Amino acid sequence: MSDKTAQEIIDSTKQKEEIKLKGATPMMHVKVYAPFKTYFDGMAESISAVNDTGPFDILPQHHNFMTLLNPCEVIVRTGKTDERLQINKGVMHVKADQVIVFLDV
Amino acid sequence: MHKPNEIEKEEKAMATLVELTSVFEGIASMRISQIRNQVLIATKFFHELWHIYSQIRVDEKFHFGRSQPQLDIIDKELFIIITAEGGFSGDIDQRLVEVMLKSYDNSKNDVVVVGHHGAVQLAQRGVTFKKYFKLPTNDQSINVTPMTEEVRKYKSTQVFYQEYVSLLVQETRQIPLSAAVKERGAKSSAADELISESNYIFEPSAHAVVDHLENSMMQITLAQVILESKLAQYASRFRAMSAAHEKSEETRTDLHLAYNRARRGVKDERLKEIVNGMRKSGVSV
Numbered sequence: 001m002s003d004k005t006a007q008e009i010i011d012s013t014k015q016k017e018e019i020k021l022k023g024a025t026p027m028m029h030v031k032v033y034a035p036f037k038t039y040f041d042g043m044a045e046s047i048s049a050v051n052d053t054g055p056f057d058i059l060p061q062h063h064n065f066m067t068l069l070n071p072c073e074v075i076v077r078t079g080k081t082d083e084r085l086q087i088n089k090g091v092m093h094v095k096a097d098q099v100i101v102f103l104d105v
Numbered sequence: 106m107h108k109p110n111e112i113e114k115e116e117k118a119m120a121t122l123v124e125l126t127s128v129f130e131g132i133a134s135m136r137i138s139q140i141r142n143q144v145l146i147a148t149k150f151f152h153e154l155w156h157i158y159s160q161i162r163v164d165e166k167f168h169f170g171r172s173q174p175q176l177d178i179i180d181k182e183l184f185i186i187i188t189a190e191g192g193f194s195g196d197i198d199q200r201l202v203e204v205m206l207k208s209y210d211n212s213k214n215d216v217v218v219v220g221h222h223g224a225v226q227l228a229q230r231g232v233t234f235k236k237y238f239k240l241p242t243n244d245q246s247i248n249v250t251p252m253t254e255e256v257r258k259y260k261s262t263q264v265f266y267q268e269y270v271s272l273l274v275q276e277t278r279q280i281p282l283s284a285a286v287k288e289r290g291a292k293s294s295a296a297d298e299l300i301s302e303s304n305y306i307f308e309p310s311a312h313a314v315v316d317h318l319e320n321s322m323m324q325i326t327l328a329q330v331i332l333e334s335k336l337a338q339y340a341s342r343f344r345a346m347s348a349a350h351e352k353s354e355e356t357r358t359d360l361h362l363a364y365n366r367a368r369r370g371v372k373d374e375r376l377k378e379i380v381n382g383m384r385k386s387g388v389s390v
Contacts, residue, residue: 035150035325036143036246052309066161066300067308068317091317093157102154104246105321 026060028097030076032085034104040076040083047099048075049092058094065094074101109367116360123357126350133343137272140336143244144329151325158318161300161311183259184209184216185252185282185327187266187334188223190240197267197341201277202226205265208279217255219331240335247328253320256282256327266330267337273344275337286326 025045032040048057050072058065069090076083090103107115186205188198202223209216209232216234218224224237236255241247256262262282267275280288307314 033150035147035328036244037146064300064305065308066157066305066314068314091154091314091321100153102150102321105154105318105325 025079027079028058028060028062028099030099030101032074032076032083032101032103034102039085039103042078044076044099045079046077047101048077049087049090049101051092058092058099060097062094062097064096065092067092069101107363107367109364109371112360112364112367116357116364119353119357119360122353123350126346126353130343130346130350133339133346136339137336137343140244140332140339141269144332144336147325147329147332151322151329154318154322154325157300158315158322160298161305161315161318177258179215179259181259182214183256183262184214185256185262185264186216186218186223186227187240187264187331188218188220188226189334189338190221190242197275197277197337198222198226201265201267202230204277204279206230206232208263215259217252219252219334241331244332244335247331249324249327249331252327253324256323264327264330266334267341268333269336269340272340275341275344282323282326285330286322 027043027045030040030042030044030047031038046057046059048055050056050070051067052070055072069087069092071088072086074085074087074090076085085103087103089105090101091105093100093102184205186201188201198220205216208214216227216232217236217238218227218234219238220240221237224234227234236251238252263279264282264285265277265279268278270276302311305311
């Protein structure tokens with residue numbers, strides 16, 4: 001495992017401890033983008049989409065996950081607003097509170 | 106010698122040409138900067154996707170998104186040639202067609218052509234092509250799905266395209282598609298861990314995800330190659346228009362000199378006639 005990843009884990013753990021202390025809602029970093037456009041890049045409470053199994057939600061501390069997305073509405077909940085995106089296809093990658101949604105691929 | 110009013114007309118026509126070439130030059134320059142930006146964004150996206158793919162890839166081979174063997178693979182090599190949609194792009198398409206024809210063998214290759222100009226060039230040389238696609242006009246959503254469907258039918262694929270080196274230099278390139286994908290992937294950062302079913306949840310399955318990613322990267326690579334070709338075509342057009350602009354500007358200056366000379370000639374002629382007339386009528390000059 002690289003040093004950078006180890007540092008990221010330490011930072012993430014610190015962040016989670018701070019959140020627990022403050023009693024704030026846990027957040028994760030979400031990036032939704034296509035080859036030529038970024039639709040969302042920021043912190044979010046959850047993200048919802050649909051795959052072959054059906055609708056699902058990703059929350060902070062989710063297990064490492066990789067899925068192909070079906071045509072659906074992706075909803076990114078930031079706590080203040082809900083970002084809604086209609087997609088045709090995509091790939092979602094979840095790892096260590098980092099969610100990347102590759103659209104149009 | 107032409108009359109001044111005739112030269113004036115020619116000069117006006119040339120001035121229009123100067124303005125037109127200047128406008129084309131400006132448009133080409135603007136498109137170059139837009140497309141370069143698009144290429145950079147798409148490259149970043151590709152690297153991120155490749156980074157994930159390289160961690161879950163099961164072997165070194167690129168399978169074109171078909172890890173499960175198919176029975177109906179055509180035992181030929183597909184040539185994809187990416188050319189401009191119209192003229193005004195210098196001689197780069199002719200050069201590209203010449204490069205392709207050096208390796209072309211009717212019994213071993215099928216051709217898919219992108220861009221009307223290339224289709225015309227091939228037809229003029231008596232080369233039949235299997236499919237023709239218009240060069241996408243929109244740079245932000247290039248749909249290459251029909252092209253990748255063709256790619257998957259063949260044993261292997263070579264792509265012939267134009268590469269932008271600089272504003273003044275554009276080169277023709279020939280590369281196997283799988284190598285083009287790997288070449289782009291080699292520029293990505295190295296994989297930092299292994300992704301497998303033991304540490305990840307895959308839906309629907311790891312193989313389906315790998316197939317999908319390979320297919321996606323092939324599509325992005327094709328889209329990028331199309332964008333690079335467009336970039337080279339605009340640069341070639343910019344070069345052609347710059348040369349035309351310079352030439353028309355020179356011609357306009359020459360015409361303006363000729364016009365002044367002709368006008369002076371007419372004035373001199375008139376003056377001569379007046380002086381001769383005055384001499385004949387006995388008026389001292």
